[in-house]
Amino acid sequence: MWRLFIFAAAGLYFLLPLWAALRFSLAYNGTGFSAQAYSGLTGQQGFGAAIWLSVQLAVVTTAFELAIMVPTTVYIHLRRPGLRRVMDFVTSLPLVIPPVVLILGVLTVAPSRLKATPFLLALEYVVLAVPFSYRALDAGVRSIDVKTLVDASRSLGGEWLTTMRCVLLPNMRVAVLSATVLTVALVLGEYTMASLDQYQTFPTWIVLFEASNSHVSVAASLMALFLTWLVLIAISLVGRSRRQAGGMS
């Protein structure tokens, strides 16, 4: 009984705002409902450029994030397990340091050539995504016997890159996908840094467009949320099928 009550309360807590947003985005002329805000979304001024920039930033950020964090996480588990607590602390710092402080610091020290490109944002997002990606990858590495798998691969003649590509990454697929989704979700939703850096990414576009058409702005937010959910569900399905078909026993 209590379980049902808690479940219902939690469901209401999360779903009510979404329901309100959906209702608002579908509201038409104060009395009826219409999908006009959704159907006209892609034709709105600046939408295409903003989403394209965000997608590019998401791709670059994810690539950097994985290139840095996958080897780091594996290295910590393999060679420096005593540093795990230090890593837990260090990777939590972006959560407690306000993004405003980070961006102001970066803008102070970054070379002007880098400041002239929006991809400076990607480097900043890499830092912001570290707490999420590290935890996802850390959980993935903990679920496999990294040391034995690496030793087995090396004893068979596998160089480090081969071991990473053929043995570790396939067995960390779900963790890597989770880190990817979290990073992409962060990039698609980050407003402060993009705004201070004066780039029109998807979130800044939503905020700017709100002034002229708040229905479309809310519709865009819900679309972004819906797409992120779809990716998360896809990942959980991939993870389940992996466990059924070939996971570590």
Place this chain on the structure above:
Amino acid sequence: MTALFRPNQLVPGSGTAVQGPGGMGEPSPGGTSVGLRDLSCVFGSVRALDGFSIDIAPGEFLALLGPSGCGKTTALRILAGFEAPSGGQVIVDGQDIRSVPAQKRNMGMVFQSYSLFPNMTVLENVAFGLRLRRVSGSQRKTKAMSLLDMVELADRANRYPHQLSGGQQQRVALARALAIEPRVLLLDEPLSALDAKVRVQLRDQIRALQRRLAITTVFVTHDQDEALSMADRVAVMRGGKLEQVASPAELYDEPQTPFVAEFVGTMNRLPGKLVGPGRVAVLGREVTARGPVAVGNAGKDVDVLVRPEALALAPEHGANGIVSAVTFRGAQTRVDVLLWADMAVKVDVPSSQGATLAPGASVKVTLASDNVLVDGKVGDISLRLEEA
């Protein structure tokens, strides 16, 4: 079963020998010799190996036996290239290979924990080392299947590791290690995670394969039954050092140190007294004390180490022992006796005799052997053989 092949033979069906991955190549004809010379290894404040030396003959099956923390796995991992020694040499076929990375040493290894790659099928696991050596697809499939056939798992080729039992996974791991035609086969307690029945089956299979392939093999275990039943020679280790290396029979019958005597098999420790150079009195008899016993220590108390089968007992009212337990063990029966009311000893007797004994029976325990190993225990002398 496919045709037998040796590590230095051609890949079945391929016509080409498997080459090492750019480092140490094929095994030497007749097997590979290994020498660990004065190895030391320190982890923080722990000295895992302390001047450990041993030579392994080509084609020999050597077991490293010892309690947890004695350094046996460290020695194996140094040989594999996974750990770097603090000092000493690792000699393979006359060459010091300390600077050769693990992936270029061409040593097959089977691990204690299940080490099959979960993302690959059984066939892909076995063929992995061949793939890295750029053996063509058809050749590596042929060879991988022949090895799976050898470990009787050809019908599981397309399964994933999690679909196999523990014993099957270790057999696949063995096939995978053998696929690269390793110079040396390294086995790091591969049976310890298996249940007793599977363990016995697999150890027989490993031994048979090793004999067929004549591959130099180093087997790490803390299980003396495994070591004694599988190895040509057994090296007993303690505290990072070699206590004794000998054939299983020699190790059991003629242990060189009290540690080896008590670690290998069951050993009773009885009070004795030196009665002259090389002579010791125990259980009312004077017998030869094996090993270098110091001269001029007559009258000193020592511990005498006697195996259960070197003791005899006979029912006798009011004698020196009381039977505390009788355990039937097939042809022999293990009788636990309380000697002089305060010392527990174990005696093995034929089961025909054991059947006549019951707990509480009064028995006389005597020494049935003419020579014993002694361990000094008094302050001014030390008869510990390793120090003598």
